[in-house]
Amino acid sequence: MPIITINLPAAIWENNGTLNDYTCLDSLKNKYGVYIFKNLARKEVLYIGEARSQTLKDRITQNFTEKDTGGTFRNSFMTQKKNFGDFKSLLENTQLIAITMEPNMLIRALESVLIHTQNPTYNTDK
Structure with missing residues (x-):
């Protein structure tokens, strides 16, 4: 299970109405697995999610667009x-920490174990 670590750049966000820049996530194309958002300043695990039917890049980018309804992490944050x-x-x-693996049910099992052990702030299904 390879682990890919990415420090999210500020450049990912829209600038002057242009599209978000997701090139920092290109290493996650065509990969599946579990992803973790971790705040470095507070050393806090914010959210753990899984990508089984969508690639990690597709699943993660859903959180960076305000009007996209697929961003579970963002939606949990906004409900507060x-x-x-x-x-x-x-x-x-x-x-962003991504643990890549083949798309199968082990992804869901790994996500559940990580949520249980890390107690992320914005997972509502703890």
Whole structure:
């Protein structure tokens, strides 16, 4: 199970109405597995998710667009009456850790174990 670690750059966000820049996530194309958002400043695991039917890159990028309904991490954050600007601020010092594996049911099992042991702040299915 290879592990890919990416420090999320500020450049990922839209600038002047242009599209988000996801080139920092290119190493996750055509890969499946479990991903972890970790705030480096607070040393806090924010969210753990899985990508079984979508690639890691596709699944993760859903969290970076305000109007995309597939971003479970972002949606959990927003239900606490916060706005998208607050979400972007939270991710400014965040590391993305991806554990890549073949698309099968072991992905869900690994996600469950990690959620149970890491107790991420924004997973609602703990």
